[in-house]
Amino acid sequence: MSQTNSSGGQTVETGTGDTATLPPPGTSIIEVTDIGKSYGSVIALRDVTTTVKAGEVTCVLGDNGAGKSTFIKILAGAHGHTSGTFVVDGGERHFSSPREALALGIATVYQDLAVVPLMPVWRNFFLGSEMTKGAGPVRRLDVAKMKQISKAELAAMGIDLRDVDQPIGTLSGGERQCVAIARAVYFGARVLILDEPTAALGVRQSGVVLKYIAKARDRGLGVIFITHNPHHAYPVGDRFMILRRGRSMGNFPKAEMTLDELVQMMAGGTELEALSHELAREMPDSDIAKSMEEEVETLGVAAEPVRSEGGKHA
């Protein structure tokens, strides 16, 4: 474990020094081709293709139940895939445990952040990868060092904690998110999988988290950013892969896609329009129907003039 620079500057580059193992930006770290997963007769995911490159953010977008969770579980090693190829650093892999993914530098920050609320921040930071000193029966946790490192690493991420001994459950959602990201970065992640990191956060906290995603990318990590919010994905993403009903709707570099197209694709164009019409009919006075209709209009989803009986403006 490399010694940390605890100067607590503004840059996250003062972290581990493990960046030496990172490939040059633009190198493909993960390539999945036509990957799929079925549970017995249920097909949860099929024909998904995308790449994750060092120093780039690959966004995986999809609504609830689109197969995002299944996809990240495959990448994180929690589930093995049942079809397609999964290539890491040029070699084909088939993970059977999260440890294998971690060993290759693929770290996942789950939606529940994988923290234990009642345990102190520093114990959470090092959970599963505790630092020890001594050997044999006196091999013990290096408490002082772990506290010092976790405090310094969090400071580098912009979180200044009074006391790393406080239970992590006492931190705010955004802070906990950052602890989880800082932890993954510290432990030499080359690929960071972020599962809906902004889902439970307010506007301001979401912005903070997006900033950390950009920071991680600038440090040369490959980031997989899972979200259902195209407005969060577009500013930081370099590549967008849209999932719907367990299938990939395509895998686009940012150059080939505008935000509007992304939103439209993600929401499922005509489906959104149909829903808006239905809502307008059922509840002509409701706000949600109005806002949805506006959304449809601004996005130009309804390119063809279908504005017939449903076009009543309340």
Added chain:
Amino acid sequence: MSTTTTPPPKADPTPPQDERIGQHARLAGILRRPEVGAAVAALIIFLYFSFTTSAFAQPAGASTWIFTASSFAIMAVAVALLMIGGEFDLSAGVMTGFTGLVTGVMMTHWGVNVWIAIVVSLAAALAIGFLNGLMVMKTGLPSFIVTLGTFFVLRGVDLAVTKLIINQVSVVNFKEATGYDAGAQLFGSYVKIDLSWLPWADPGRGTLTIYSATFWALAVVIIATWVLQRTRVGNWIFAVGGAQTSARQVGVPVFATKVGLFMTTAFAGWLVGMLSLFKTTTAQSTTGVGQEFVYIICAVVGGCLLTGGYGSAVGAALGALIYGMVGQGIVYAGWDSDWLYTFLGVMLLGAVLVNNWVKSRAEAVR
């Protein structure tokens, strides 16, 4: 006190304390420890019986409750580790009887060598503990149900198999068995300490007898505390009890940790089984039945959360100390000894309320 500055941390290159943490925060930190409530309660109970009964604080009188507290402490500490790990073991009590019977029957009925008989019961206990853990982890059923099953299976075995082999329900004449003396060295011996110089010691009651159970209990408490607070395994125990999915996600070996905890409880059951067998020189088919809840109560009184993820080994031992003191204190005070159960119930409810309050404070989002 307000004028003194904190003494600088020795030669350690540790960074200075954050200035936002005041002096009072350290005191609060001590008061937040899970075992503090039990320590205060133990002190009050000790003082109460010391002043209201004549025998309680006498060295000879204390010998009894120190022994009881010691053997309960061994179990309570093991059960506390398991509870911190998020599981229960209702077969822990009957395990003490089961292991005693295995060793006792082997030695008295078949004349098996004492060490072989001891090792066989240990192996049996560990196997049952492993099975408990395996069933809980593989089926995903609550350990409460799984070990309730084990409890009834063992309870039946204790009675039926013992009757089948030796035609009675308890091992007798154990003292005459070959090898008893050697085993008693390890599990049944005691030291006598002359404390008649104590100002309150009455003549003839000034000898304190410390049984080997007490030394075993001290060793168990020290090792368990060390493991919990200062080793990776301890970190994992807290994690699997606090949030099992999270623990698995960051690479904690959840299966091994939990199965290890069940085996530790079984080991403690074996240890207490041996201590009881060699001290009392008998093993009943009903030994330990009903005590599994006492262990859980001791652990809860010592600050363990019923939901897992929080607690301490020292606290559980203090819970056992309270149990031992009250059990004997009630006798010395001349009350009906059945009041012990009422007391246990009240202690349990009180402790659960306090623990939940502590937990909600710890988890409160700012």
